[in-house]
Amino acid sequence: MKRLWLVWLLLLLGACSQSSVPIQQRQLYVFGTLVEIQAVSPDEAAFSAAMAELQQVFSTLHEQWHAWKGNGLLVRLNRAFAEGRCLALEPGLERLLVRAREAEAASGGLFNPAIGRLVALWGFHTDDFPVHGPPPEPEAIRALVAARPSMRDIRIAGGRVCSANPSVALDLGGFAKGLAVDVALEILSRHGMAGALVNAGGDLAVRGHHGQRDWRVAVRHPVHGRPLVTIPVADGEAVFTSGNYYRYREHAGSRYAHILDPRMGYPVDEVLSATVIAEDAAWADAAATALVVAGTRGWMDVVRGMGLSQAMLVTADGTVHLTPAMKGRIQYVEPPVRERVWPL
Ligand code: AMP
Ligand code: MG
Secondary structure (H helix, E strand, C coil), X not given: CCCHHHCCCCCCCCCHHHCCCCEEEEEEEECCEEXXXXXXXXXHHHHHHHHHHHHHHXXXXXXXXXXXXXXXXXXXXXXXXXXXXXXXXXXXXXXXXXXXXHHHHHXXXXXXXXXXXXXXXXXXXXXXXXXXXXXXXXXXXXHHHHCCCCHHHEEEECCEEEECCCCCECCHHHCHHHHHHHHHHHHHHHCCCCEEEEEECCEEEEECCCCCCCEEXXXXXXXXXXXXXXXXXXXXXXXXXXXXXCCEEEECCEEEECCEECCCCEECCCEEEEEEEECCHHHHHHHHHHHHHHHHHHHHHHXXXXXXXXXXXXXXXXXXXXXXXXXXXXXXXXXXXXXXECCC
């Protein structure tokens, strides 16, 4: 499985035997990630129907949102933007673009899904990590940053979508998984599942309860991979982690992470991982990416701007940085080198 280092060990406490209602389980793939789905329901047929629909929706999402393969919606949109053309809106697209624009604005531009050209320039539009070879020419990076691609450039009117800036290229890598988790929970609830957990490689969201105890997730340490903290996950919560450890470019002893600072056009290196608890998986996913970009200097601005209260960073020096509310949620499995709780 891809992104193995990101498979933050999931400890499911309060197992099926604790619950009087059976837990149905299934695994599906989306965006190269194995997604584990659990639902609290006695109705096997309803669960199977939900899974059949979800499988269908996941393969459509994968095809439509791929940033560089095939001829899906995103590839066609990016081609149209580059050529100054407009495309007809498709169902669900407006909501997605508006959400992406909101996340960019709320993060002060640090989460920017319009920087697809920069991501491609760094060679990160690939399934094979690590990428080898020297970083791109500084001049090429400068030119893409100077073009200032932003979700603000995208106009939606009269059933059509256009970009006022030809340098805009959408890359949903920073929050597609969150969107997929939200969609999965919606489908499960529509099929009558009272409680459900959707876990995409350690990024997860839950609805309802199972048994007497909460679901619980363990977040791994980004360096050595052992569990760092455990977090109980309550009804309606999503826990997302963004890290820069597995996907990177390597050259002459230097590592260049796949998360880029849109202001400079270069990979970030201070924050190794950021974890966010929020009520919306897509928002949590976008926020975790933005926090990695923000670093310790700017993370509180992102916390405030995106309306977060529970966030955690692990920096390259081994320090665990916490918001006060996150401090109240975590339990260390292994004490960190240093801990710093930041006032909001
Ligand atoms: P995540 O693992 O959710 O942090 O997403 C990382 C992916 O998002 C990268 O592989 C890129 O495809 C994309 N990306 C990189 N930098 C940014 C950024 N600053 N804002 C939004 N997406 C980004
Ligand atoms: Mg993300």
